[in-house]
Amino acid sequence: MGVDTVLGDDPRLTVRLVEGPQPQPIVLDSSLRFPTRARLLAHPRGVWIATTPQRDTDRDRALEVRGARLLVLGADEAGRVDLRALLAALHREGIASLMVEGGARVLTSFLQQGLADAVVVTVCPYYLGGPRAPEAPLPQPLRLRETVCQVLGEDVVIWGRLK
């Protein structure tokens, strides 16, 4: 998840409707804008914040004492967290599967760099409008394969492979 979703929505990112393990939350935050009062700091697994050497290091301690773990990684040419370095670091930590829970800028980065294996789109019966979807340009149009559609209550969930 990107830090702008944390700043905008203050999500808890806990699994609440079913029993089972809580996935490890990871936030992309190049310059450490993560708020020290974010609800994610109370996540049962603790939050990992992927950041860069260009971050505001004065904020390291304030976040670490609240249980956050900082993953300091290289930056891409735009100064944001290098996603390939992130995936390599997570693999070393034993994480082999990642669900990228948007928003639009983070989704676009993963799609532009060809780092997603599959896409899950949930269509719900609310029209919100606005630019909250992956942005152009992508290197080429995305074609989903082996798609599966499932109606869940009022929602429609579409699964498809990219590779």
Ligand SMILES: NC(=O)c1ccc[n+]([C@@H]2O[C@H](COP(=O)([O-])OP(=O)(O)OC[C@H]3O[C@@H](n4cnc5c(N)ncnc54)[C@H](OP(=O)(O)O)[C@@H]3O)[C@@H](O)[C@H]2O)c1
């Ligand atoms: N399920 C859903 O429908 C869903 C899920 C999540 C979010 N959302 C919505 O999405 C909206 C927020 O989306 P958003 O596009 O504004 O922000 P975002 O994707 O949540 O966060 C983007 C920020 O992440 C940081 N970042 C660090 N490394 C990055 C990288 N390699 N690529 C891209 N970003 C990187 C950047 O900030 P720095 O440069 O400061 O690091 C960037 O501005 C919210 O309104 C939220 O409600 C919806």
